[in-house]
Amino acid sequence: MQISQLQVNGLKQEYKVIVPAKDIEKKVEERLQAIGKNVRLPGFRPGKTPFNILKQRYGGQALEEALNHTVNSSVGQIIKDNSLRQATQPNVSIVTFDEGKDLELKVDVEVLPEIQVKDFSKISLEKLKVEITDAEITKKIDELLAGHKxxxxxxxxxxxxxxxxxxxxxxxxxxxxxxxxxxxxxxxxxxxxxxxxxxxxxxxxxxxxxxxxxxxxxxxxxxxxxxxxxxxxxxxxxxxxxxxxxIKFKLDEAFVKEMGCETVDDLKNRIKESLDKEYSNLARLRLKRHLLDNLSDVYKFDLPETLVKNEFEGIWKRLQDELAHAKEQGTLEPEDDRPEEELRQEYQGIAERRVRLGLVISEVSRLNKINVSEEEIRQAIFQEAMRYPRQMKEVFEFYRKNPQAVDHLAAPILEDKVVDFILAGASLKEKKVSTDQLIELIRGVVPGFEEETSDKPKAKKPKAAAKSKTAKAKGAE
Missing domain, CATH: 3.10.50.40 (Chitinase A; domain 3)
Structure with missing residues (x-):
């Protein structure tokens, strides 16, 4: 087998592979011999069928298997010899091949870009610390009293x-x-x-x-x-x-027991913990978004065209489905009722951003050996199954048979672990804020909290874009 590089164009590399006819013939003969060991033909004992009859009956099958083996071997050899990190499956085409003649292949490989991971301590971000007041705890208790029917x-x-x-x-x-x-x-x-x-x-x-x-x-x-x-x-x-x-409830021992607490103070502490967790999660989403913005601005490199194309097509299909549904329901927002070319340009940019951030996150996880454990994957599958209590068995079976679906569950877990790793090395300046201040600071940053104008909330973008994710990371818009 002779392999030569024809050209390099950015992340795309093109190779020529020449496989001597005698090597193909040898592979075909090996396949026919393997078939002959098990095939049963009238008049012949297993393993005793004459070679010419095997070739007549199974020659086409043997040739196809030999070619597939040769293609896979040549691609593997190219990847190994050149230490390539491929972005997608290589594209292989047969240039020339006739019986008794050499096989010529053209192999197009798109590789991942070289990413120089930068010093995370240079990243400076604001981390919000939310202070829960007694008035907010009292308000929550009043809501519980009103809602406890x-x-x-x-x-x-x-x-x-x-x-x-x-x-x-x-x-x-x-x-x-x-x-x-x-x-x-x-x-x-x-x-x-x-x-x-x-x-x-x-x-x-x-x-x-x-x-x-x-x-x-x-x-x-x-x-x-x-x-x-x-x-x-x-x-x-x-x-x-x-x-x-x-029944009208009041804040007394009976109501506290109804809420699963022992005392009024116990109830207040649990409410405070719950509010702390809720607002801390919102503050983290803001911090994560600003981190991703920072990474998107700092890291500039060529993107694999195939990855961007696949990402865009996924976003675009979901967007078209949602726009069609919105039109049918009469809920189409003015911001989305725009020329197709304008929308394509916007979502092309979103696709490129997601691929770029996905590659950065993937590289950080690779270099620092950050992985998703089997236990974390099992827990994620279990949580997904809990959403469908009557179909839990079917959910487990689905993920057992679909490794790609498991990858989609693992991707956000890996992303969060990498984000935490980067934040641990970044320069974070803590700022104490009230809950009202937090809500204002996350508007236009965290999904579900859109920016407001003086007269009405700003039109939301279709959810399709917000929900789309790359194979490596989600939420990277």
């Missing part, structure tokens, strides 16, 4: 009012005919944010008494999910079987 039967007979839970027997007529599509019993909290009833039903039920009957004429919305019912007249017949009123 339990109901009891009326202690004194009265008409139903907002906040009450009504237990109802229900019968329904659609277009004058009995309809069995609704349950015979239901519960509804009058005035609740989550509406279980539509139209004017709740207002009709308000003021009803125990065992009272309420009839309501209404109409299914035109956009109702069941097209057969959309726009149809409907009549509801309700009988109130029970009225319950909300």
């Amino acid at each position: 339990k109901y009891q039967e009326l202690t004194k007979e009265r008409a139903a009012k907002k906040g009450d839970m009504l237990h109802l027997d229900v019968s329904v007529e659609v277009a004058g005919k009995p309809f069995a599509g609704f349950g015979k019993q239901m519960q509804v909290v009058l005035g609740a944010e989550e509406k279980l009833l539509f139209g004017n039903i709740e207002s009709a039920l308000e003021g009803a008494k125990l065992h009272g009957k309420v009839d309501v004429d209404d109409q299914f919305p035109d956009d109702f999910g069941d097209k057969k019912l959309a726009g149809q007249p409907v009549k509801f017949h309700f009988t109130i079987t029970k009225i319950e009123e909300p």
